[in-house]
Amino acid sequence: MTSFDDDQDDFPMFLNLRSLLLDDCDVGAECQVLRGFLGNSPSLETLVLRNCVFGTDSCSKKRKASSSPEKTSSAAGWHGRTAYDCNNLKSIELEFADGSAVDELADTLLGISKEIVQPIQASVHDGMRRVKISFA
Numbered sequence: 001m002t003s004f005d006d007d008q009d010d011f012p013m014f015l016n017l018r019s020l021l022l023d024d025c026d027v028g029a030e031c032q033v034l035r036g037f038l039g040n041s042p043s044l045e046t047l048v049l050r051n052c053v054f055g056t057d058s059c060s061k062k063r064k065a066s067s068s069p070e071k072t073s074s075a076a077g078w079h080g081r082t083a084y085d086c087n088n089l090k091s092i093e094l095e096f097a098d099g100s101a102v103d104e105l106a107d108t109l110l111g112i113s114k115e116i117v118q119p120i121q122a123s124v125h126d127g128m129r130r131v132k133i134s135f136a
Helices: 027-041 053-066 103-109
Strands: 019-023 046-052 091-097 121-125 128-134
Touching: 019 027, 027 046, 046 128
Parallel strands: 019 046, 046 091
Antiparallel strands: 091 128, 121 128
16 A cells, blocks of 8 residues: 655656546545645546545544554645646546535645636535536
8 A cells, every 4th residue: 555645746647647536535634645646647637536535534534543643744745736737637526425524625626727617517415415527
């Protein structure tokens, strides 16, 4: 298992990655895993996040699962870049439990330097919120 905690320079480049599906995963405190993919996948066209754990929820689950004191990580390296050049990004699809804390996810997605060209589609069904964002 690979861990990318603090430094975006340690995150590998994915030059040919066009579609990324993260399903039922922990995207890390301050969404550092998602930030790593956004910053290091220049060909990314489609991003799908389903049932992922974001930010504060991520920290809470890690603390509960760990019996030893957790190292506090600084995400300053991830916040150094304010915009992600996702020139090929066409869509983002999100699915998460209604009521989930998604503030850090929203902050991360605001760093994408693309213009939204279609209205954002959103719905709630069986307690799950679905959001689709389309770009030019």
